[in-house]
Amino acid sequence: MVIGILGGGASGMAAALAAAETEDNNVILMERQARLGRKLQATGNGRCNLSNLHGGETHYHGEDPGFTAFALFKFPPEETRRWFATLGLYTVAENSGRVYPYSDQANSVVDVLRFALDKPNITVKLGFEVEKVKRVAEGFRVISGGETVDCDKLIVACGGLAGTRLGGTMSGYQILRSLGHKCTRLRPNLVQVKSDWGSLPALKGVRANCHVEILHDGVPFSESTGELQFTEQGLSGPVMFEVSRDVCQGGGAWSAKLDFLPELDGKSLNEMLLRRRDTTLPASELFTGILHNRLGRVLTQAAGISARGLISALSDPEIQQAAEKAKSFTVVLTEPLGMDSAQVTAGGILTKDFDGETMESKLVPGLFACGEVLDIDGDCGGYNLQWAWSSGRLAGESAGRESQ
Numbered sequence: 001m002v003i004g005i006l007g008g009g010a011s012g013m014a015a016a017l018a019a020a021e022t023e024d025n026n027v028i029l030m031e032r033q034a035r036l037g038r039k040l041q042a043t044g045n046g047r048c049n050l051s052n053l054h055g056g057e058t059h060y061h062g063e064d065p066g067f068t069a070f071a072l073f074k075f076p077p078e079e080t081r082r083w084f085a086t087l088g089l090y091t092v093a094e095n096s097g098r099v100y101p102y103s104d105q106a107n108s109v110v111d112v113l114r115f116a117l118d119k120p121n122i123t124v125k126l127g128f129e130v131e132k133v134k135r136v137a138e139g140f141r142v143i144s145g146g147e148t149v150d151c152d153k154l155i156v157a158c159g160g161l162a163g164t165r166l167g168g169t170m171s172g173y174q175i176l177r178s179l180g181h182k183c184t185r186l187r188p189n190l191v192q193v194k195s196d197w198g199s200l201p202a203l204k205g206v207r208a209n210c211h212v213e214i215l216h217d218g219v220p221f222s223e224s225t226g227e228l229q230f231t232e233q234g235l236s237g238p239v240m241f242e243v244s245r246d247v248c249q250g251g252g253a254w255s256a257k258l259d260f261l262p263e264l265d266g267k268s269l270n271e272m273l274l275r276r277r278d279t280t281l282p283a284s285e286l287f288t289g290i291l292h293n294r295l296g297r298v299l300t301q302a303a304g305i306s307a308r309g310l311i312s313a314l315s316d317p318e319i320q321q322a323a324e325k326a327k328s329f330t331v332v333l334t335e336p337l338g339m340d341s342a343q344v345t346a347g348g349i350l351t352k353d354f355d356g357e358t359m360e361s362k363l364v365p366g367l368f369a370c371g372e373v374l375d376i377d378g379d380c381g382g383y384n385l386q387w388a389w390s391s392g393r394l395a396g397e398s399a400g401r402e403s404q
Helices: 011-020 038-045 065-074 077-087 106-116 171-180 266-278 292-301 315-326 383-399
Strands: 004-007 026-031 091-093 098-101 120-128 132-136 140-143 147-151 153-156 187-189 209-215 217-230 234-237 252-260 329-333 344-346 366-370
Touching: 004 011, 004 140, 004 147, 004 171, 004 266, 011 106, 011 383, 026 147, 026 234, 038 106, 065 329, 065 383, 077 091, 077 106, 077 383, 098 106, 098 252, 120 329, 132 171, 147 209, 153 171, 153 383, 171 329, 217 383, 292 315, 366 383
Parallel strands: 004 026, 004 153, 026 120, 153 366
Antiparallel strands: 091 098, 132 140, 140 147, 187 344, 209 217, 209 252, 217 234, 252 329
16 A cells, blocks of 8 residues: 655655555655755754643643643653653653653754654655645545656645744645645744834843743733743743733733743842842942843843932932833734744544544644644743644554554
8 A cells, every 4th residue: 555645744754654664655755945954953952852641632732722631631741751761862851741752963863763764665756846735536646747656545744834944845735635634823932022112132041040021901811931042133032932822812912921030029129129238339239149131130120120229329219110021021922923933733633533543634644744834833831842743653654544
């Protein structure tokens, strides 16, 4: 049996390896780029956060997050680590549950997958840009330029539109639409959010542990705690990625209320700053030793404190105002960055038209889909790659069975 797989990313490679476990199957993996796993190499700032031990359907989004349940049950995070171990990858888990290669290099993940694909019954076609997919009596015909690939079963694992500079594409959505499937609205997720706050250039590159509360028209919308990073255009880092899926969608006024010292209550911080009046330091150094120096200076300025004065000359109300700024600082949000900068696509092909226990289309027998092309996206922290491995392996195993 010939099994064609469109897309050489995480889910596509997982599907190919699963389908090839039945030696009689002939697996053809087709990738439009010049190498496999290009987006995978960029994940986790090049470290590749490949899973999370706390994985479960509650960490996923879409019209039906429960669609993920069977795939995650059949191939959970622990099984993912065991599977990678058999491929030769040594992994470590942080206290947060995030799983990384021990080498701390995404290349290690891509390499072991690429080596594993070197099997007699797997053919990898690179630079294979799919122009059309036809349903034929024997299965499917995939056309790319002057080349045609015929297969009995077809798995669409083209990924999503996010990260267009690294290979994000509309291809998978277009192929599945041409075969009768429907797609939801697509939008960027796990992406920084822009702001017109004038102090951003001064804070570019500054990182801070922060509690973020997102407000929509002044009403609390969502919240998250973790690392915040300032960029020249806005707010980034895991703490913003966690809430970026729905921020600035659907109109209205959006803002972020930032607590830069979430583990310290306001009264304790105020007392700590009052004790600093015994020093001869300039007022601009009020937060020195507590917060990043540049962030501390911006907060004292925002509190209306002159940098030319001394901490010893600050009044009780001025100290209190500075403490309040550190515990509750509001930044107006304008829009998320586009798909070029997003790590994941929110939205995708409707899952209601697929069988969650096989990943096979309910509309077109022999057609399967997995990974980001479907209307499933996960939280920041390794959940999206776990979905790629779980759904990819399930699709590959299901397509690889003759009885399907």
